[in-house]
Amino acid sequence: MYLIVGLGNPGDEYRHTRHNVGFDIIDLMAKKYNIRLNRIKFKGTYGDGIIGGEKVILLKPSTYMNLSGESVIEAASFYKIPKENIIVIYDDVSLPVGRMRLRPEGSAGGHNGIKNIILHLSSDIFPRIKVGVGQPEKDLVSYVLGRFPKEEWETLQKVFPAACDAAEVIIQKGIKEAMNRFNGFTVGGLK
Template sequence: MYLVIGLGNPGDEYRHTRHNVGFDVIDLMAGKYNISVNRIKFKGMCGETNIAGEKVILLKPNTYMNLSGESVREAASFYKILSENIIIIYDDISLDVGKLRIRSKGSAGGHNGIKSIISNMNSDIFPRIKIGVGQPERSLIPYVLGRFSSEDRILVEKTFEAGIKAVETLIAKGCTEAMNEFNGFIA
């Protein structure tokens, strides 16, 4: 069993912002697998599907980014999911728009959602798919809460598709295979 979490902030004002790329990927996965991510549970919205013969819970925490770990901990605890089977999808300012990077573990790298997950799970060992949103020229918060230019939106949507394929590869073949296949991805 796998838990796939897209990080973001709830509410229409945050829809399609740089900080909500995780939500965008979960929404596209739900469409691809013809499921709804609308069940209110684990301080978030979730839905269930099968990928590569594995039961997969898709989750969008409703806790706001900085408390994402509470939602992840509740779902992981309820389903007794190993941290290696918890896949987090989120924005990364250290990657250019159109790039994607997969890691099997590591620090939060300054990302408050990941800090919250590490703190709540007492572990930094969980696969993560980082979606590049580019570096801010000035202030970080207005940048990540802002929307992409139309050109960047086209690139990031290609990255979302690669992100879905990366999740599928992670589940079917493991993290190493997914890293080998997708860490060089550029939209």
Template structure:
């Protein structure tokens, strides 16, 4: 079983912001694989289904970004999901829009949501897919809580398709195959 987590902030005021790309990917996965993301528990909203013959849980923590680890920690302990089968999808300001970066492990890199997940899992070893949201031209808080332009949204749709393919590759062939195939992805 895989736990696939998209990071974001709950509430309509945060919809379509740079910080919520993880939520958007989870919604797209739910639609593609016909997984209803409607169960409320573990400080999140989630759904269970199958991707490429593997049972999965799609999760959107509802704790706000900086406390995402509370939800991830609770659900992973309850279902006894090992860290190597927890895939976290989130925004990265150091990557241009239209780029993704896959890692099997690593530090938080200044991302408070990842920092909190590392604290709750007591490990930096879990797969992650970073989605480029561009570099801030000023205050980083306003940047990550800002909306995308029409041109950026078009790039993101292609990026999201690549992220879905990345998750499928991780499930079928492993994290190394996904890194080899998608770390050079660029829209």
């Protein structure tokens, strides 16, 4: 069994912001794999289904970004899901829009949602799908809580399906295979 967590902030004011790309990808996965996100538990909204022949839980924490680990640990503990089977999808300001990077483990890299998950899991060993949202020129907080310009949003509409595919490859063939296939992924000719 796998737990796939998309990070974001609850509420309409945060919908489709840079910090909520994890939520957007979970919504797309739910649609693609016919999983209804209609249950409230584990300090989040979730649903279960099958992806790549495996049972999965799709989870959108409702704790706000900085406390995402509370939701993740509750769901993982309840279903007895090992850390290596917890896939976290989130925004990364160090990557340009149109780029995606997968990692099997590592530090939070300044991302407070990941920092809180590492704290609650007592481990940094869990697969991540990082989606580039670009680097802010000034204030980080207002940048990540801001919405994308039209052109960037259109670029992300090509990245989101690739992130769904990457999660399925992690489930079916493992993180190394997924990294080989998707770490070079880019939209719009970025290098």
